Amino acid sequence: MVIAIGFEGSANKLGIGIIKDGVVLSNPRHTYITPPGQGFLPKDTARHHREHALSVLQQALDEAKIKPQDIDVICYTKGPGMGAPLVSTALVARTVAQLWKKPIVAVNHCIGHIEMGRLITGSKNPTVLYVSGGNTQVIAYSERCYRIFGETIDIAVGNCLDRFARVLKLSNDPSPGYNIEQLAKQGQKYLELPYVVKGMDVSFSGLLSFIEEKAPELIEKGEYTPADMCFSLQETVFAMLIEITERAMAHCGSQEVLIVGGVGCNKRLQEMMGVMAEERGATLFATDERFCIDNGAMIAQAGWEMFRSGITTEMKDTTCTQRFRTDEVEVTWRK
Amino acid sequence: MGSTTEQSVLLEVSFPYARYAEIAANTLSVDKEPRRGGVSKIISHEGNVLKVVLQSTEARLLRVSANSFLEHLRLVTETMEKFGPPV
Numbered sequence: 425m426v427i428a429i430g431f432e433g434s435a436n437k438l439g440i441g442i443i444k445d446g447v448v449l450s451n452p453r454h455t456y457i458t459p460p461g462q463g464f465l466p467k468d469t470a471r472h473h474r475e476h477a478l479s480v481l482q483q484a485l486d487e488a489k490i491k492p493q494d495i496d497v498i499c500y501t502k503g504p505g506m507g508a509p510l511v512s513t514a515l516v517a518r519t520v521a522q523l524w525k526k527p528i529v530a531v532n533h534c535i536g537h538i539e540m541g542r543l544i545t546g547s548k549n550p551t552v553l554y555v556s557g558g559n560t561q562v563i564a565y566s567e568r569c570y571r572i573f574g575e576t577i578d579i580a581v582g583n584c585l586d587r588f589a590r591v592l593k594l595s596n597d598p599s600p601g602y603n604i605e606q607l608a609k610q611g612q613k614y615l616e617l618p619y620v621v622k623g624m625d626v627s628f629s630g631l632l633s634f635i636e637e638k639a640p641e642l643i644e645k646g647e648y649t650p651a652d653m654c655f656s657l658q659e660t661v662f663a664m665l666i667e668i669t670e671r672a673m674a675h676c677g678s679q680e681v682l683i684v685g686g687v688g689c690n691k692r693l694q695e696m697m698g699v700m701a702e703e704r705g706a707t708l709f710a711t712d713e714r715f716c717i718d719n720g721a722m723i724a725q726a727g728w729e730m731f732r733s734g735i736t737t738e739m740k741d742t743t744c745t746q747r748f749r750t751d752e753v754e755v756t757w758r759k
Numbered sequence: 760m761g762s763t764t765e766q767s768v769l770l771e772v773s774f775p776y777a778r779y780a781e782i783a784a785n786t787l788s789v790d791k792e793p794r795r796g797g798v799s800k801i802i803s804h805e806g807n808v809l810k811v812v813l814q815s816t817e818a819r820l821l822r823v824s825a826n827s828f829l830e831h832l833r834l835v836t837e838t839m840e841k842f843g844p845p846v
Contacts, residue, residue, distance in 0.1 A: 523782065739789065740785075743789055
């Protein structure tokens, strides 16, 4: 029996979760929500994490009904993500690891998403679409490595959605992407947007510039409603993602596809992926907002796998890094 | 600004136990100052006292670095108060 606690704070969510051999005992999270029209900045986000880390930690222990001495390993997000928020969260993880005399494991955030998705859905060897505010990657496992088959060459798909939500001054509560998704349901009229797929990669920055520039005047003139714009944006970017995911599945001969990351709880994306999977005779796996969106349990789960395969991190090496690619990690826990 | 003389800030923080000063030193010395940030940071501990020396040729950089250090230190001490078993 191994109990792992995970500390996640790479973006605007501060999450701490506890996992006991594949069972989520607790997974509280506190989100830094900015006013409409504003994104979250590193310094303010780090302050948010410092202010809430200890109460969220207490909540995680209380809900799991365990004591610090019951924990076997402390896991924290090393990266990728925003530097200052990562460090603030890591400081708490390092301190409790020493106070409670427990080993510590540095976890790659992307690997956390993949391992949590695999745990929750029970998928065995899926092609993974990892879509969030900071990352957009199509990943498949091979030879002890999560290989990146395709990715964004500029901004993440979630960043594209978030920034368009700012143009429309949509609320950031619970998240800008959620509010785009709700508004898009009322969209009727499709506006053609730049569709940029380059081989296995995608690009969203040109599309974003285009829609940022056009949207205010098209809405002003009454030609399109904000709902039409959200609908058009979602249909276009999701179609791009499905295209590269399908190509990766064809290449790997994969019969499973798993969607992870914050954008992964978008029902329309899941629906489109479901259609593609069905046409190929493949199975779609996805999770809900509890596990798709950044959370502590996913870091605990990846750390749990690493720890059981014999990995621990020395205290002096428990640094954080803004850039940390998914394919840099040797996946010692899979065959 | 522009001065080439080295300026420094020395911080000494007492903890209730030597072990806590050691934990704070271990936790806080992991993150290095940015390589070309113009500030050097040396962290040590002696008994129950945590010692920090920040050096730079620019007072402004020292202030930023010291501020950030104190914010981090506060989080570490609060974590100890709330989650540290009595030593």
